[in-house]
Amino acid sequence: MIYNFNEIEAKWQKYWAKNQTFKAENQSDKPKFYVLDMFPYPSGAGLHVGHPLGYIASDIYARYKRHKGFNVLHPQGYDSFGLPAEQYAIQTGQHPAITTAENIKTYRRQLDQIGFSFDWSREVRTSDPSYYKWTQWIFIQLFNSWYNNESNKAEDISELIKLFASEGNANVNAVCDDDVEVFSAEEWNTFDSVKQQEILLQYRLTYLAETEVNWCPALGTVLANDEIVNGVSERGGHPVIRKKMTQWSMRISAYAERLLQGLDTIDWTDSLKESQRNWIGKSVGASVSFNVITSETKQSVNNENVTLNAVEGSHKIEVFTTRPDTIFGVSFMTLAPEHELVSQITTPAQKAEVEAYVEATAKRSERDRMADVKTITGAFTGAYVEHPFTKEPIPVWIGDYVLAGYGTGAVMSVPCGDQRDYDFAKHFNIPIPNIFEGVDISEEAFADKDKTIIANSDFLNGLNYKEATKKIIEELEKLGQGQGKTNYRLRDAVFSRQRYWGEPFPVYYVNGMPQMIDAKYLPISLPEVEKYLPTETGEPPLGNATVWAWDTAKNEVVSNDLINNKTIHPLELNTMPGWAGSSQYFNRYMDPHNDNEIFSQEAINYWQQVDLYIGGSEHATGHLLYSRFWQKFMFDKGLVPYDEFAKKLINQGMILGTSAFVSVLGIQVLFLDENEESSSKNESPKSIGVLVSKSEVEKYNSKQENKIDNFLNSLKGNSKYINSFGKTVTVHQINNIHADVSFVNASDELDIEAFKIWRPEFKDAEFITEEDGTFKVKREVEKMSKSKYNVVNPDQICIDYGADSLRLYEMFLGPLEQYKPWNTAGITGVHSFLKKLWKLYVDDNGLKVTNAEPSKDSLKTLHKTIKKVEEDIENFSFNTSVSTFMIAANELTAQKCTSKDILEPLLILISPYAPHIAEELWSQLGHNESIATAAFPTFDASHLVESNKVYPISFNGKMRFTMELPLDLSKEAIEEAVLAHEKTKEQLQGRTPKKVIIVPGKIVNIVG
């Protein structure tokens, strides 16, 4: 009986589906375990071998946990809203729902063929109205909530309204916009409804606000930084500008501190937690306000030659600084060019320069501005602020190194203490006063807090950083120009997208004020549109919908023609972002078909939270932060028992492609004029493409004798390339072009015929081969992508080697978390392991397993395998398990083991990794039940006890020879035995050892 993997795998996949082997129950006597993969986006290209890496790892863990007696929840679904489907819709007119459904079908087929133990009865799709009903529902909950700093949690907005009505907002300690006006209860009660709604928006956890975006007028859409290359759109190369737009935002900043603190309670990778900490960006310092000098006051304090009558009215520049102790070192202020004060304080003389600079900045992306520290640019506004203590005037500049969205969009620049300020000051010849004792700042700024002693700073002189900071905050408070403040870099998250293929908001507008649709009328389904592009007037795609108005009487979506702004109102035209649907899906899996509530309390209290979450680190600050935010919000609302959704999280690394390159020797034959060294006008240059094998290119490049030079020489005088004047000159160059990896074998040899069919332009090309006649490609590791022709499809792997081989090989490639290249060639190793394993159980006559007593060696092999595999799975070190299996199979084969007592438990060990072959052999051993819940074998250390140890004998730390000694030997006896050894004498060559280090059971090291 041969190992017919295709048949076996199809058989067991069918069995699992039919018997619902992996269906998780919401009630069980077993302990629960929740293993989750990050939501896949079903792209049109289907899965490549990189995608299943994390799924295989989580599947191994889920299967392992079932063997360990757990009730395992291991669901899967689709994050099926997204840009690619919309982009495709724009190009083809095909509704994204149709393409998405097709893509999901492909994904499902591909996932099924790999043999995952998903509970498909719980599948969810974010683009399904029955799912996004609950995304809309959470949005409404957020809208109806505010963050109370006193109770440190989200509370219902009705509580806030009560407070406003009874005592105004002066004493309300809430997270809100910066510019909230103070009002009394009486005032609140006299405000009209619109005014009240405006104020409430400044408190709600989701709110409408003006946000800066990358606007591309030509495409009529907002672009991600990612989609902008060199200041123009990646698609089409259109100009992009920074623009303010009214959009929905999520007040995630309310949760900044809890998101930060929560990190200490979860078992996520340190690098991921570090990313989130940086993203949240907590900094402790002070806010300081500087008064802009107006025309009248300026005359009295100004001793510089500046334009009078410059600034009208009174203005303040608010800054946040982590170094208030350096306030006497301020020699200028820098505002972000987008800062709202810029237009108000710029003097007429500086107006032209400032406006030009602001315009230039609008064209630069934020990332550009952050990354580029070498080019220093800025402009002087002509305005001055007054130093709070010295009362000296300080010039106000604008510079693009200050970003509008960070802090207040303004900094007090202390060039002696901050390198960017220092560089700016040097560049514009602004003075750099030194306020540090005993520090040379002639070359660079001094930013070391710990070594700081303040000087030239009036009452701060002689104080260190801590003392000075405390003192200055007191003084600022006395002046009323500042106070201690903790700042977070975390910005509120923009929640509107000018896209079609996303969740519609359950929002309509009355008098310009957003109103929530009552939750009982959800879902509000996406309307049909003619076109998926923005409208001609620049509205989002939903502006194309003709039936997109809310009838408040009938509580349904009706035609736009009926809008009367009395009972029928326009609906929101934006849709929600990609992360909306993925921010709570893990909870929905617990009770995915519940139509009455987002999930039942029974379900959430049973499953509680995700025990193991596996996914890519690219989600570190997007999905993983937003999800934590929503979870905390739901916790505040009493919906979930834990305020962290995932106890443990592992990042899988990416699988990279091994691209193949063919070197093309491009030759241009120029037909020369008889007399002149230029090409003739009536005969155009002729190009010849010659493909050259790898080592000939290497020889050519290192100027060794090679076939390229020979070929070029052979061209001279070749009648094919001589024109009527009898002269040719050739120009040549070598380029590398991608060859599809499917044409290349394990030895890097190219299938020339297949390549010619794929690239007809080389149909008649000459191929310069290796000495042995083969044609070899150059290999390089790159991201796996269609455009690089290095994508490997798992379908073909499953056909050629089987899913079990694919699963093992993906794990065998290397540590889960690491980036590693894929090379299909290596899969033969794990495939022959499976064949070898098969042969341990089955030969030409069928099953060969016996009831023979196992040998001591076989027991040792089995038990060391149990120990290692269990440790490996617990440590997510799946690659080393595969090696361990190979070693076990090699050893058992050598031992000619046929004992059931060994081979049966071995199957359970392998079953999480290679479930199909395990199921098949398990059933051949006579079991009628699936192996999936068979108990994991127990490790027995007694089988591994050794009496001897092969000691490495080192001299000065270098191992020179080994020596077998009994393990129970004393240190003295070991020393005696080692020193008596002939090789020891050889090594020492008569010297007396200075020292002999003996670690019993480990090593002997002789020094001398």
Added chain:
RNA sequence: GCUCAAGUGGCGGAAUUGGUAGACGCGCUGGAUUCAAAAUCCAGUACUUUCGGGUGUGUGGGUUCGAUUCCCACCUUGAGUACCA
């Protein structure tokens, strides 16, 4: 720029509290089997050597009896950087 991660044979990688560097697999070389190929099996495979040995884990230092592992500085590559998912 900032933040994080990673550098070990021809390749993927192993070495789990500092203790035999290169497990396991690919590839390669030789052999067996075969009409031949595939498959399978056996042996070898870090570099170097005057065959005693010597050198080796990105580079340069340090700690230690002993460092791939710990410390410092640097170099290289990759990722994230707020609307790709």
